[in-house]
Amino acid sequence: MDRAVAEALDRDDPLASFRERFPIDDAGPIYMDGNSLGRTSYAVREALDAGVRDWQEQLVSGWSDWIELPAQVGDRLGLLIGAGPGQVLVCDSTTVNLYKLVDAALSARPGRMVIVGDANDFPTDRYVLAGLAAARGYELRLIGSNPITGLDLAELAGALDERTALVSLSHVNYRSAARLDLDAVTDLAHRHGALMLWDLSHSAGAVHVALDAAGADLAVGCSYKYLNAGPGAPGYLYVRKALADELRQPIWGWFGHQDQFEMGTAYQPAVGVGRFLTGTPPILGLHAVSAGVELLLEAGLDRLWAKSQALTAMLADLIEARLAPLGARLVSPGNPGRRGAHVAIAHPQAWAWCSALIDGRLVVADFRTPDAIRLGPAPLYTRFVDGYEAIERMEAVLTSGLTANPGDRPRVT
């Protein structure tokens, strides 16, 4: 394929106009890191402005409007992940949400003393599991023999038994983009009597997710990647409706109380998912998440996922054709049915390559230790021609030779 093909794909792209919803400098480097930190949309910028004005004008009386935001924005966000109303809250960070859900899940399966996770999962996911396993005397089984293709169903089945309390996995791997089958894995966990928790950080907003349909029990995710809510914007959590009232949330704060303003003596958890709130929710962050979610809903999840698949398919083809002859290789699943919304490319000098791309203001990608570069084309604002041009620039850098020692690794997330 050549540039003309990419241009034709852009002409036919039903989402092409959404790029105009973001301030983008076409003379700048090509941003292929929307899977790490999404761009700033005009909508989010305006929502933050309006949120500050609202605070200024309403002051404390604003709480009558704000207090339901975690649940209201959660319900809207739920539309992106196949979750009906009353099951999603936007609150805290992904890590804190994961902690709350894992701790609650363990208490809900007494006598079962094993947690199953993915050895190749994102660090925070593994660490939260390890911390709770150590504190509560659980065995943590981290499996995953192939970091590129991701967990195999047979491998997972071999790790599950009647001692498994919880299976906690990322839907899409942060590094390889390996995508698990949400339905089949959830079903497998349930057949062994375990609860199933999904981290959707690398899926929501780009990849098809249907939590209710899968019968998933619990989920968490972040809002600063494909949801474009800004660095460190609040995370979210999902608790299956029928399960919520059985769960004990470990962090008892006043926002999780059934009757918060009674300020009574005893803690009485709210009915439903509301018990998973903790302290005062971050109102400006919630406005940003809201605006980010609404923009995605306007684009439509089916169109986002279709475009994302077309973008990564094009990148995979170009990597094979243009970069493989120069010593790079795709380390994401070759099968699009097993891939999320980004691709990873391994190269022995990946760090020098990534540095040259960033320092030369050619492509913003990110390095993942020890030898991979990730390209995350956000379907809302990345053009096909951006993907094409990124590969051309990556090829040119490899062809012209890499510096042996490009200095410190970048501290990107």
Place this chain on the structure above:
Amino acid sequence: MDRAVAEALDRDDPLASFRERFPIDDAGPIYMDGNSLGRTSYAVREALDAGVRDWQEQLVSGWSDWIELPAQVGDRLGLLIGAGPGQVLVCDSTTVNLYKLVDAALSARPGRMVIVGDANDFPTDRYVLAGLAAARGYELRLIGSNPITGLDLAELAGALDERTALVSLSHVNYRSAARLDLDAVTDLAHRHGALMLWDLSHSAGAVHVALDAAGADLAVGCSYKYLNAGPGAPGYLYVRKALADELRQPIWGWFGHQDQFEMGTAYQPAVGVGRFLTGTPPILGLHAVSAGVELLLEAGLDRLWAKSQALTAMLADLIEARLAPLGARLVSPGNPGRRGAHVAIAHPQAWAWCSALIDGRLVVADFRTPDAIRLGPAPLYTRFVDGYEAIERMEAVLTSGLTANPGDRPRVT
């Protein structure tokens, strides 16, 4: 005293010009709720604007600037609470920070199975203690026979023994404004071998606090009251330097890891207070806290505390002279040496009174169940004449009679 005295106090106020740093509509109601939600300063508004532009321009590469913000803003905030560098982080919510510190404290005092707290403390403080006590098999002793004057040292001493792991108290009571002696109480806890944790939510930014000098072990607080960082802005935590490396933080996230970007197999907590970070920190919220803190530092904590004491002394006098004859009474300590930065007023129809003040756009105060109104004059932007006028309007409403049933209670925080 009359209005002329208040006007004279304003003329002599060295902080008078700080009111101009906030957009304030003099025709609006008198805002006496800075102890619940602080006003929006121009500085915070600009910091948020700049933060959004910074995100837009830097995108993911901004993390090289942002990653140290929790500690950098923490060090600056430390100047408001008498904490030397390397001991304060701005992160998560107050509730989540309290949970992390309490859990860590319990693990650091093995064999001691009692937590001592204040039965009259803010709900989230009591709930977090109750939740952890229940989960970990601790006895929670909530003491405090007099909600108005606050904990008595003798009463506290009677509750402490060699089984006490942790004493967790608010420096200033959220309702009565009763202020504990930070030094004496910390010393008492230490004499029994317990760790001492302070909630500074109702002190920091208005009341003199010197954590290092008191030898306090742990502290938390919020940034949306006197720090003016906006609704639900991030909380903060303090861990005494010599103690940090002994503590096990329960929520293991990637930001608390010693070498975050190695993304290694095992969790290795950061050296020092850094291990108390969890997930990705909220960058816009950190910019807001930073601007809020800098404005207070510019004003000077000694001047803020002096003005705060003068404001509450004036209010206490006026309550006695003008409202007591109408059935209201001060339910804050009469002794200024035992009072924080706000005052509470009880009245049998407090809710109807508070509603009339708010609905009539006369005074924004807040109601605290069952029978109190709080007035929180923030020394940074509240004039003496505001306090005087607030009491006049409160008097006028009482004199003209209250509605029996003013409808639902307001959902203010």
